[in-house]
Amino acid sequence: MSAGPAMVVSASRRRIDPDPSFTRAFAELAPRLPGSDRQEIAALRARSLARFTELGIPTQRDEAWKFTPVGRIVNRPHAADVPAEPPLERILPHLLGGPKARRLVFVNGRLVPQWSHVGGLPEGAAIESLTRALERRTEAVAARLARDDGRSFTALNAALAASGAWIELAPGVVLSDPVQLLFVTVPGASAPMSHPRVVLRLGSGAALTLLESHVGLEPGPALTNLVLEGELGEGASLAHDRLLLQADEAALIGKVELVLGARARYDQTTVALGGSLLRSESEVSIEGEGVECRLAGLAVPRAGEHVDTLVRVHHRAPASHSDQLFKSVVEERGHHAFAGKIFVHRGAQRTNAYQKNDNLLLAEDGEVDSKPELEIYADDVKCSHGATCGELDPSALFYLRARGIDATTARGLLIWAFASELLDRLGDRTARAAARRALAARLPTGALVDEHEDAA
Amino acid sequence: MLEIRDLHVAVEGRPILKGLSLRILPGEVHAIMGPNGSGKSTLAHVLAGREGYEVTSGSVTFGDEDLLALEPEERARAGLFLAMQYPVEIPGVANMYFLRQALNAVRKARGQDEIPAAEFMRRIREQARLLGIGEELLKRDLNTGFSGGEKKRNEILQMAMLEPRLAILDETDSGLDIDALKTVADGVNRLRSPERAFLVITHYQRLLDYIVPDIVHVMADGRIQRSGGPELARELEERGYEAVLGGRLAA
Numbered sequence: 222m223s224a225g226p227a228m229v230v231s232a233s234r235r236r237i238d239p240d241p242s243f244t245r246a247f248a249e250l251a252p253r254l255p256g257s258d259r260q261e262i263a264a265l266r267a268r269s270l271a272r273f274t275e276l277g278i279p280t281q282r283d284e285a286w287k288f289t290p291v292g293r294i295v296n297r298p299h300a301a302d303v304p305a306e307p308p309l310e311r312i313l314p315h316l317l318g319g320p321k322a323r324r325l326v327f328v329n330g331r332l333v334p335q336w337s338h339v340g341g342l343p344e345g346a347a348i349e350s351l352t353r354a355l356e357r358r359t360e361a362v363a364a365r366l367a368r369d370d371g372r373s374f375t376a377l378n379a380a381l382a383a384s385g386a387w388i389e390l391a392p393g394v395v396l397s398d399p400v401q402l403l404f405v406t407v408p409g410a411s412a413p414m415s416h417p418r419v420v421l422r423l424g425s426g427a428a429l430t431l432l433e434s435h436v437g438l439e440p441g442p443a444l445t446n447l448v449l450e451g452e453l454g455e456g457a458s459l460a461h462d463r464l465l466l467q468a469d470e471a472a473l474i475g476k477v478e479l480v481l482g483a484r485a486r487y488d489q490t491t492v493a494l495g496g497s498l499l500r501s502e503s504e505v506s507i508e509g510e511g512v513e514c515r516l517a518g519l520a521v522p523r524a525g526e527h528v529d530t531l532v533r534v535h536h537r538a539p540a541s542h543s544d545q546l547f548k549s550v551v552e553e554r555g556h557h558a559f560a561g562k563i564f565v566h567r568g569a570q571r572t573n574a575y576q577k578n579d580n581l582l583l584a585e586d587g588e589v590d591s592k593p594e595l596e597i598y599a600d601d602v603k604c605s606h607g608a609t610c611g612e613l614d615p616s617a618l619f620y621l622r623a624r625g626i627d628a629t630t631a632r633g634l635l636i637w638a639f640a641s642e643l644l645d646r647l648g649d650r651t652a653r654a655a656a657r658r659a660l661a662a663r664l665p666t667g668a669l670v671d672e673h674e675d676a677a
Numbered sequence: 678m679l680e681i682r683d684l685h686v687a688v689e690g691r692p693i694l695k696g697l698s699l700r701i702l703p704g705e706v707h708a709i710m711g712p713n714g715s716g717k718s719t720l721a722h723v724l725a726g727r728e729g730y731e732v733t734s735g736s737v738t739f740g741d742e743d744l745l746a747l748e749p750e751e752r753a754r755a756g757l758f759l760a761m762q763y764p765v766e767i768p769g770v771a772n773m774y775f776l777r778q779a780l781n782a783v784r785k786a787r788g789q790d791e792i793p794a795a796e797f798m799r800r801i802r803e804q805a806r807l808l809g810i811g812e813e814l815l816k817r818d819l820n821t822g823f824s825g826g827e828k829k830r831n832e833i834l835q836m837a838m839l840e841p842r843l844a845i846l847d848e849t850d851s852g853l854d855i856d857a858l859k860t861v862a863d864g865v866n867r868l869r870s871p872e873r874a875f876l877v878i879t880h881y882q883r884l885l886d887y888i889v890p891d892i893v894h895v896m897a898d899g900r901i902q903r904s905g906g907p908e909l910a911r912e913l914e915e916r917g918y919e920a921v922l923g924g925r926l927a928a
């Protein structure tokens with residue numbers, strides 16, 4: 222017997238064929254996708270779909286998807302470009318960043334112009350919807366879409382991306398007011414899918430606060446497949462607040478991939494508070510000295526929800542600092558998977574890299590998988606990683622109860638205390654408030670802990 | 678007020694309290710002294726309702742209630758307070774917020790309304806001032822990063838705010854400097870009243886110079902071995918447990 226067939230078998234187990242509906246949706250949608258009037262874009266999209274079909278949907282044999290049966294959740298018929306017109310009052314609570322924020326609002330992957338505004342930008346700043354960017358800078362966008370990272374969902378995104386944005390700040394441009402990208406999902410009857418592509422380019426010394434919100438307005442199957450990529454130039458600074466607030470049954474698969482130049486500062490805080498599957502991948506490549514990179518995340522899965530966080534930080538230059546803090550509160554039938562890896566590449570001396578994953582497992586039928594890893598090819602480095610998984614501290618619970626606070630409230634307070642540390646990392650005040658509301662709504666003592674914040 | 682009858686308590690199957698009886702009347706201050714490991718904190722924890730202690734026999738009544746049948750929060754609401762030997766640090770829960778929650782829970786049980794915010798602030802500032810606790814400490818997270826002495830003062834602050842009927846102080850004096858000892862003792866003395874009782878656990882005669890007890894008990898091997906007036910504490914200080922208890926002290 223030859224080795225050939227065996228290899229085919231094991232390789233095939235790492236992927237399954239995509240549901241035919243993806244190809245059907247593409248065939249139907251292709252003529253209407255932004256950029257389709259340009260032959261090279263149309264061809265690029267067709268190639269991307271073929272690449273997606275070839276790569277397939279990963280199974281749990283694929284190391285990067287070890288903890289998540291993604292096929293079971295997303296490999297089903299979805300419809301692209303499903304119109305929906307939610308009333309403004311459902312949207313208002315999700316408009317973040319204060320009165321001067323600029324924003325693009327998408328509903329089921331369609332730009333809603335009347336809720337979007339990006340006017341009054343200083344010279345050297347561009348915020349364009351993907352559609353507009355494809356008209357104005359076709360080659361640059363095409364180059365982005367053509368990039369093949371060997372990941373099937375990136376290829377699918379390239380094939381079908383109709384929403385998203387191109388955000389570019391020339392050197393030295395500082396936007397003092399936040400930019401919000403709000404992706405709204407209204408499932409309706411048709412299991413809509415959308416594939417936002419966001420490109421961020423910050424020139425040296427540029428600064429931006431980006432609020433990325435994903436909001437599901439009602440329960441029902443839906444898929445958001447996001448790719449957010451870009452570069453921070455020397456000394457550029459990006460505060461990136463991410464609120465993943467999908468509704469029940471909806472899935473979000475997102476990848477953030479950024480390259481950081483010398484002395485850049487990147488602060489990412491991801492709050493995952495709703496959705497049947499929230500898969501959040503971050504890949505950060507530090508390519509200069511003196512970078513400060515902080516990645517943080519909070520997940521509170523319950524009732525069959527599955528949050529999967531995958532982080533890769535590459536130190537490719539000396540003397541930079543990265544710090545990861547990811548926490549989860551897992552309630553009944555919730556599942557949190559965390560896989561984080563720090564790579565310190567050859568020559569990246571004097572790297573400081575930390576990673577911590579703390580999980581609060583509150584139910585016996587909840588599940589936590591944690592896989593922190595280090596890969597170090599330099600000798601003069603300070604690195605540490607660690608993961609914890611535990612219940613609420615009984616002596617803290619006793620202390621609170623011994624002062625007259627009932628057990629439920631005491632538990633709620635301790636859970637809040639554990640989780641709120643992460644909310645405090647959100648850079649924008651309104652994002653913090655929205656995350657607090659969303660978290661309070663998930664905890665038994667919601668109202669009470671809200672008041673806690675007011676008092677503090 | 679408190680009646681403990683022949684209490685036997687085991688921890689992980691090992692007997693710690695072995696037939697302890699104690700009766701405290703309103704207005705009284707009792708002191709318990711005893712060697713390390715004799716079961717003093719165990720008694721305090723069992724009275725406050727901490728998990729992990731198995732009452733194998735005996736009874737405790739508090740007022741007219743079966744204390745051992747109550748949850749810890751019910752005991753606190755009934756007017757029992759334990760100033761802990763090792764107060765727990767709870768990051769993320771603000772000291773002042775916590776105290777307001779606790780006070781309102783206790784008030785509710787007494788049939789009182791929630792304390793108005795302004796009155797709460799006035800009272801807590803007043804008590805904090807008397808106990809030498811800075812405003813900054815009130816704003817910090819509960820006991821988090823507090824020094825040993827600050828934790829003990831914070832316990833007394835909670836006691837002063839909650840106004841219990843029976844306060845158990847488990848080595849509140851240990852770790853305090855001389856001035857702080859005086860401040861804390863003054864805090865306790867301010868609360869002394871004909872309706873309120875105290876059970877003061879200590880290793881040192883010094884505290885009892887400030888908080889003069891009505892009755893001093895010597896505890897050893899899970900039982901009260903001897904009781905007497907304040908002079909018993911002085912005798913212990915001078916002669917040590919071995920001499921005072923003689924053959925009753927288990928090796």
Ligand SMILES: Nc1ncnc2c1ncn2[C@@H]1O[C@H](COP(=O)(O)OP(=O)(O)OP(=O)(O)O)[C@@H](O)[C@H]1O
Pocket residue numbers: 688689693711712713714715716717718719720729762
């Ligand atoms: N949770 C526990 N697990 C095991 N043993 C315990 C536990 N709690 C108490 N003990 C044991 O019970 C005995 C009494 O302890 P306790 O803390 O009550 O003593 P104490 O009189 O307060 O001593 P100290 O003066 O040192 O504070 C000790 O031998 C201690 O080791």
Ligand SMILES: [Mg+2]
Pocket residue numbers: 717718719762847848
């Ligand atoms: Mg003790």
